[in-house]
Amino acid sequence: MKTEKVVDHIVDWLKKYATNAKVNGFVVGVSGGIDSAVTSTLCAKTGFPTLCIEMPIHQAASHVSRAQEHIEQLEKRFDNVTATRVDLTPVFEEFKTEVSLDGSQTTVDMALANTRARLRMTTLYYYAGLLGRLVAGTGNKVEDFGVGFYTKYGDGGVDLSPIADLLKSEVYEVGKYLQVPNSIIVAAPSDGLFGDARSDEDQIGASYPELEWAMSMDDQGKVADDFDGREKKVFEIYKKFNGANKHKMIPIPVCEIPKNYL
Template sequence: MNTKSVTPHIVEWLKTYAENAKVSGFVVGVSGGVDSAVTSTLCALTGLDVMCLEMPIHQTESHVSRAQEHIEQLKNRFPNVQSTRVDLTPVFESFKSEIDLEGSTIMVDMALANSRARLRMTTLYYYAGLLGKLVAGTGNKVEDFGVGFYTKYGDGGVDLSPIADLLKSEVYDLGRALEIPESILTAAPSDGLFGDSRSDEDQIGASYPELEWAMKEVENGKTVDDFEGRERTVLEIYSRYNAANKHKMNPIPVCEIPQNLK
């Protein structure tokens, strides 16, 4: 990927969108991962105001330290970047104390993980409204349009998505070009929604390079019957996630009322 061309293209797109929307800049949730690091850096390059939010909820120390390292580096590089830390752990615990936690452990854990993402979305929009800014999404193409590996109305609830047309490998290419911290570039991708160190690959069962391969094969018309062994397994994983998460990728269905019924 030609990062020297792609970077200014995204930066100009962000700047033009914000100016047309008549807002002063962007709010970005910084998690310690490569996607949020690249997104926040691209936003900073616009010269518009950027508010980076750190929003821990029982976060592992490695996630916290990487997020803080990136934010400090970004503030040292760009005078238009500010940051704040909102500890959502007490809010999350209060929420848990008021809801029904009965049922399958797996289902409860997943519902709580998604609730963490939605608490963060609410916080991002609070600051966006308060400061007159847009919430910049951090999802990449594989997550947003391949396997749907994000929370609906959580990290999927954003105003604009600057890196959603980039594969994960391309996000890493940009990250290296943008000189984000090495600790982030070498860390295993993780959504950080379970309060432990499990990676995205642990949850999905396939790595991002494998998922990118599967996404391209499907786009070329290939099916699981065209492969054997690990390739077949990866394509099955990709296809299963893609099918199950279509409701996230497609527009919200609207019940259209025929004119003769109105």
């Protein structure tokens, strides 16, 4: 990958989009992970005002420290970067007192995890509306178009997606070029939605390099029976997530009324 050209292309794309949209800059949620670190740095490089928002909800200490390290670095490197911290833990806890928590522990935990992401989306759009800015998404190609590993109307609720055409490995390559803190580069990817340090691989059952391989095999029209052993398992995992999360990756279905009914 021609990393410098990719970075310049994304930065130029962001500049043009913001100019055409007549907005004042960008808002980015910073989690302490590679995707948000790369996205926020790319936004910062446009020269447009960029607000980085840390939004902990019972967050693992390692996530908090990485997010703060990255934000401090960005503020030193770019005059157009500002930051704020919105502790959503009290909001989340109050929400839990007003809804039913009946159901299996698994379904309740997943519903609450997605709620965390949606509270963060609401916060990002609050500040975007307040400041007249765009919410920049942090999803990569594997998450957004492969396994659908994001929350619908949570981290999937954005105005534009600067890195959604980059595989996870390519995001890391860009991150190194952009001098993202090493603590983020070496950290295991995690969505941070459960208040602990569980990784994406723990949840999915396959690593991002494995998922990238499976995605490329699927694009070639391969099926599970073309493989055996670990490769077959990984391909099956990929297809399971891809199928189950397809509703996130396609436009919202619209019930079209026959013309002769109108």
